[in-house]
Amino acid sequence: MNTLKIIKKEGYTIVQMNRGKVNAINYDMVQELRQVFRDIENDNAVKGAILTGQPHYFSAGLDLIELFHYDKKQIHDFFNVFGALFIELMQITKPVISAITGHSPAGGCVLAVATDNRFMADGEQYIIGLNEVAVNIQISQNLVETYAFWIGQGLASRYIMEGKLLNGKEALSAGLVDELVPLEQVLPKAEARMQQYLQADQEILLNTKNKLRKNLLSKLDLNAENSLKEAATLWWKPEIRTKMEAYVKSFSNKKKG
Structure with missing residues (x-):
């Protein structure tokens, strides 16, 4: 694995995103996440997984600097596999916990929800949240439905339209996160919750997760080719490309400084 660190524990697996300082999401990371979670789902010895990042960053979201230089086929392929990753994470039958070790905007929040x-x-x-409107990326209906599942339709509507990023206290109040804990306790807290899941009757636990997600999954378009088709198309809109180019140049200059 080039972008992930896999830590196997008794009964569960820790999947640590490990791509540079901020864990920016590119094509390779998406494909590695897909493979790891398929393996977890298909391994009877693994009862659950914890997804985490590095200190101060869960994931800063999509690697816009790299993606900006993708050609049309590469962008189509990227959004296709990213949409597929989200659908696959939503459909995993086993419990998956996010240990959010810092910033989690946009694509980071997509994984977490x-x-x-x-x-x-x-x-x-x-900060955490969906600021796709603010950064000129088309949000999918699947993501809208899932965000609303956690924080309610009204808040989801307002926050998505605003491109609002929430601090921890706001995220906790909205119901987006379960609990705030000191940075060094984030992973231990997630592991403690996983231990609770491991103690439960596994058939009952998995049946219950299935029931809890049934209505939400019925609202999702499970065809990955469709889910982010708009995003791939609008990516090439001239005025969006101009704004994105300015952002990429600005961010690249900051990195050099």
């Missing part, structure tokens, strides 16, 4: 629990590092500097 597909999981069953979210424990986030406490700190005013850390």
